Amino acid sequence: MAIKDITLGQYYPSESVIHRLDPRTKIIGTLVFMVSIFLVKSFTGFAVSAALLAAVIILSKIPFGYIARGLKPVIFIIIITMTMNLLMTPGEPIASFWIITITREGLERSLLLAIRLVLLIFSSSILTLATKPMSLTDGLDSLLSPLRKIGFPAHEITMMMTIAIRFIPTLMDETDKIMKAQTARGADFETGSIMQRAKSMIPLLIPLFVSAFRIAADLAMAMEARCYRGGEGRTRMNPMRFSNLDTIAWIILALYLAAVIVMRRMGL
Amino acid sequence: MRIEVKDLDHIYNAGLAYETYALKHVSLTLDRGELVCLIGHTGSGKTTLVQHLNGLLKPDKGQVLADGVDINEKSPQARALRRKIGLVFQYPEYQLFEETVFKDVCFGPKNMGLSEEECAKKANDSLKLVGMDPDEVGDKSPFALSGGQKRRVAIAGILAMDPEVLILDEPAAGLDPAGKKAILSCIKGIKEERNICILLISHNMEDVAEIADRVLVMDKGSLVLDGPPGEVFARRQALRDMGLAAPPAARFMEMVAAGGGPVSADVLTLDDAAREIIRVYGKR
Numbered sequence: 017m018a019i020k021d022i023t024l025g026q027y028y029p030s031e032s033v034i035h036r037l038d039p040r041t042k043i044i045g046t047l048v049f050m051v052s053i054f055l056v057k058s059f060t061g062f063a064v065s066a067a068l069l070a071a072v073i074i075l076s077k078i079p080f081g082y083i084a085r086g087l088k089p090v091i092f093i094i095i096i097t098m099t100m101n102l103l104m105t106p107g108e109p110i111a112s113f114w115i116i117t118i119t120r121e122g123l124e125r126s127l128l129l130a131i132r133l134v135l136l137i138f139s140s141s142i143l144t145l146a147t148k149p150m151s152l153t154d155g156l157d158s159l160l161s162p163l164r165k166i167g168f169p170a171h172e173i174t175m176m177m178t179i180a181i182r183f184i185p186t187l188m189d190e191t192d193k194i195m196k197a198q199t200a201r202g203a204d205f206e207t208g209s210i211m212q213r214a215k216s217m218i219p220l221l222i223p224l225f226v227s228a229f230r231i232a233a234d235l236a237m238a239m240e241a242r243c244y245r246g247g248e249g250r251t252r253m254n255p256m257r258f259s260n261l262d263t264i265a266w267i268i269l270a271l272y273l274a275a276v277i278v279m280r281r282m283g284l
Numbered sequence: 285m286r287i288e289v290k291d292l293d294h295i296y297n298a299g300l301a302y303e304t305y306a307l308k309h310v311s312l313t314l315d316r317g318e319l320v321c322l323i324g325h326t327g328s329g330k331t332t333l334v335q336h337l338n339g340l341l342k343p344d345k346g347q348v349l350a351d352g353v354d355i356n357e358k359s360p361q362a363r364a365l366r367r368k369i370g371l372v373f374q375y376p377e378y379q380l381f382e383e384t385v386f387k388d389v390c391f392g393p394k395n396m397g398l399s400e401e402e403c404a405k406k407a408n409d410s411l412k413l414v415g416m417d418p419d420e421v422g423d424k425s426p427f428a429l430s431g432g433q434k435r436r437v438a439i440a441g442i443l444a445m446d447p448e449v450l451i452l453d454e455p456a457a458g459l460d461p462a463g464k465k466a467i468l469s470c471i472k473g474i475k476e477e478r479n480i481c482i483l484l485i486s487h488n489m490e491d492v493a494e495i496a497d498r499v500l501v502m503d504k505g506s507l508v509l510d511g512p513p514g515e516v517f518a519r520r521q522a523l524r525d526m527g528l529a530a531p532p533a534a535r536f537m538e539m540v541a542a543g544g545g546p547v548s549a550d551v552l553t554l555d556d557a558a559r560e561i562i563r564v565y566g567k568r
């Protein structure tokens with residue numbers, strides 16, 4: 017059934033160096049990389065960024081096809097913005113036909129823009145491909161915990177994310193089961209007008225909500241029975257620790273950031 | 285209706301690293317008026333098999349024939365046949381969704397395109413057949429019933445579609461003894477009333493020994509034993525190897541016989557055991 021084909025949390029299991037990095041390193045690293053991409057203004061600069069990204073991709077041992085898949089939903093946006101920039105930027109004309117004039121500035125701008133978008137998407141894809149969803153939320157929890165001082169419920173929010181991620185497969189299974197059960201009763205989810213199809217979702221959605229509430233109540237009960245209480249003073253089963261690997265990653269990241277800033281200052 | 289399963293294979297996640305061979309060369313026939321019990325260890329493929337019988341899962345190899353017609357064909361005839369095979373899922377109470385019990389039971393017949401009156405008649409009949417009073421519970425919310433009652437309503441929802449073959453996946457799972465008993469007697473009632481073929485998945489050997497006309501045993505995706513309960517349960521060692529046990533009454537008599545009691549261990553139900561003991565030791 018189609019519902020089984022949807023892959024969620026696109027984690028790609030592997031034992032690579034990148035996978036073994038602390039999630040906090042990866043989150044900060046990705047953020048720094050993304051910011052750096054907005055600092056870069058030239059092709060030379062992008063060559064440096066792309067080289068770093070390529071090295072990370074190779075180290076992560078994730079097949080390139082998986083990473084490129086992230087482009088699929090946005091390829092359309094990239095093409096549109098490229099065309100707009102190509103056609104709308106005034107400057108020194110290099111080609112023209114009919115009412116269209118392409119300028120050198122336009123070409124440059126649209127290429128830079130495309131590179132920037134692709135780098136952004138690739139870097140965020142690597143973060144989610146090489147980090148388990150659970151460590152991602154753990155990392156976020158730890159990174160956001162200073163905000164607790166100003167009353168931001170960091171632990172509660174990341175706990176919610178963790179639970180949501182954990183229960184996606186469970187709810188998918190549940191949906192599959194209910195769909196089969198209603199199909200056995202002659203329900204039809206695939207044909208008919210939009211109104212009919214929306215209506216045919218009722219026999220699916222109501223039992224699904226009932227299940228979700230039941231699961232929530234059970235989980236709450238189980239957590240309470242184990243004396244769960246929020247963030248303050250809570251320890252972890254698998255505490256996160258920075259390793260030598262992380263130190264190396266931080267050094268590389270710092271050098272990269274320095275290079276980007278220097279190149280920007282020198283107008284490269 | 286007669287169902288024939290021919291050389292059925294089913295593979296989950298075919299082609300992926302974690303593919304599972306859930307069914308291997310399964311062949312069987314089911315006839316009108318039979319009450320067949322399907323047993324097997326957890327994960328042996330029972331649920332997978334029964335989901336093939338009404339077309340919810342498509343075979344990777346092999347066929348499912350109903351009265352000689354492949355039910356997975358695209359023809360209206362095959363579609364009509366699939367509707368004659370009613371499948372009650374494990375924990376069917378999770379499929380209830382309507383505001384009232386009555387409306388929920390009508391859902392199936394309504395999908396078959398029957399008129400209001402016909403639906404109402406079928407719903408009333410089916411509720412009575414599962415031992416519920418339509419006048420009393422018909423207007424209640426299905427969510428306000430007890431677990432066992434919900435389950436009987438869900439079974440009524442399938443019965444209302446007038447199946448010629450009724451398949452129940454562990455209908456007594458998770459119920460208290462009274463609820464279990466109610467479900468079992470309701471299944472016996474359905475068999476007597478409608479004379480249809482009933483296929484029942486169960487983990488409770490006592491129940492199986494009591495109601496089955498025929499027992500099917502699955503192990504690791506294959507159908508390994510198929511015959512009358514007496515024959516199947518006589519294969520003690522084979523059953524033990526598959527992680528299954530004979531009914532408790534039979535095991536008890538076996539222990540008595542092994543301890544030197546002059547009784548025959550050739551019994552299945554508690555009633556048989558009691559009769560055998562009385563026969564040997566006489567009435568006081």
Ligand SMILES: Nc1ncnc2c1ncn2[C@@H]1O[C@H](COP(=O)(O)OP(=O)(O)OP(=O)(O)O)[C@@H](O)[C@H]1O
Pocket residue numbers: 296297304305306324325326327328329330331332333
């Ligand atoms: N949707 C699915 N996707 C992948 N594998 C599955 C799926 N459903 C079942 N399986 C696998 O197929 C095998 C048979 O499962 P099935 O549910 O048919 O067993 P069962 O005999 O009904 O067990 P139980 O007594 O626990 O209900 C198991 O190994 C199971 O892990």
Ligand SMILES: [Mg+2]
Pocket residue numbers: 330331332374453
């Ligand atoms: Mg099962």
